[in-house]
Amino acid sequence: MVKVDVDSIEATWGGQDYRVVTLDPEGVVFLSSEPAWLFSRTRPMTPEGVAALAATRRYANETPSTFPLVSDETLRGLRLWRVEGEGGVGEYAVVSQLMPGAGWTLSVLQDTAPARAQALTVTIGAVLALALIGMALAAVRQRRARLRDRLVMQAAAQAQLEARVEERTRELAEVNRALGAEVAERRQAEENLRRAQDDLVQAAKLAALGQMSAALGHEVNQPLGALRNYAENAATLLDRGRAPVARAAIDRILSMADRMGAIARRLHTFGRRPGQRLQPVDITEAVEAAREIAGARLKQTGATLEIDISEGLPCVIGGPVRMQQVLVNLLTNAADAVAGREDRRIRLAARAEGGAVSLVVEDSGHGVPPEIAARIFDPFFSTKGVGNGLGLGLSISYNILKDFGGDLSLVESGLGGAAFRLDLQAAEVGTRLAAE
Ligand code: ADP
Secondary structure, X not given: OOOOOOHHHHHHHOOOOEEEEEEOOOOEEEXXXXXXXXXXXXXXXXXXXXXXXXXXXXXOOOOXXXXXXXXXXXXXXXXXXXXXXXXXXXXXXXXXXEEXXXXXXXXXXXXXXXXXXXXXXXXHHHHHHHHHHHHHHHHHHHHHHHHHHHHHHHHHHHHHHHHHHHHHHHHHHHHHHHHHHHHHHHHHHHHHHHHHHHHHXXXXXXXXXXXXXXXXXXXXXXXXXXXXXXXXXXXXXHXXXXXXXXXXXXXXXXXXXXXXXXXXXXXXXXXXXXXXXXXXXXXXXXXXXXXXXXXXXXXXXOOEEEEEEOOOOOOEEEOHHHHHHHHHHHHHHHHHHHOOOOOOEEEEEEEEEOOEEEEEEEEOOOOOOHHHHOOOOOOOOOOOOOOOOOOOHHHHHHHHXXXXXXEEEEEOXXXXXXXXXXXEEEOOOOHHHHHO
């Protein structure tokens, strides 16, 4: 018999993270790194085993206790023991090796708790990582979805915008078409209006011609009839040998002829010959001539004519005869306006204004009512009755002034009636015109 102290072997097993048990053929733990498990049996003992134990007194008087094994199972080739311990049930992975000569079984028990904890940690880590990846993927998908939504919205907005632009374009085209039609309509209306105006002017001209014929007939017929009477009288008187009385009748005939001559002259003043050469005209001379021609009418109406021409007035650009026509016309109009009134003043004033000369003919007559002021320069416009006015004087005068490069306008009168202002170019300035 050899006795071996195994305490030192057991001591080397202690302090490790694994446990070691050695079982005898009866399944009793006789060597262990865990002192509490010593002499405990891992399976129920056979009666023969109990007898042999008692006979050999292998463990002296020690009666084997029960090994606190809760379960013994194999999981995927790995043997697992669950053992009751001080701190509760522990689980161990068991690797056993049979020692054939002695019939002992050496088992190493590795606590599964750290491995499980590690596996749990790894699992939790993996789950967390997966969760993170999942979240990242979800975020990416969400972003993509949002982007897609935004793109879809943008596309929808663009389509809407395009549709609106198209609609506006259509509307604009429509408006444009309508405008075009309106413009065409306006043009047509203007054309119609112009034609109507032309017709009216034509009608007015014909009416005026009629009026003029009547006036001329009236003006000429009277002296003609008288002329004929006086001529017959003169002939009869001569036949009877009453020469002195016949002489008086012939004098009357002469005065009638003079009157008709005067009428012809008056008509002559209405004649206008544009395109004539322009030349320097002495205003003083033109005024004197006009005063002479209009003298009879002025005398007849009892009008006083005051002439005020400033010293050293330059000549103006125009034509001497046409200038006289204008002045005669203005003076006779003024005489007509003051005729029959208490205050019968007419004033003619001429002033130099820079390179121009202004001439104003004003009177204390009835003036021009504002409602006809815009029409007095129109041809054939007259407020005088048949036989008294043809309505051509101002119209012709206006055109003559335009031919001179000047202007004729109705202005405010200082005498309470009408005032006509002639704007003329001084000859020194207007030499270019004079040369044309
Ligand atoms: P007429 O003398 O033959 O009527 P005019 O063309 O000379 O033609 O004048 C047109 C109209 O202008 C006149 O009928 C008259 O109503 C108005 N008119 C012209 N001169 C004067 C004036 N000095 N005072 C008031 N009205 C005037």
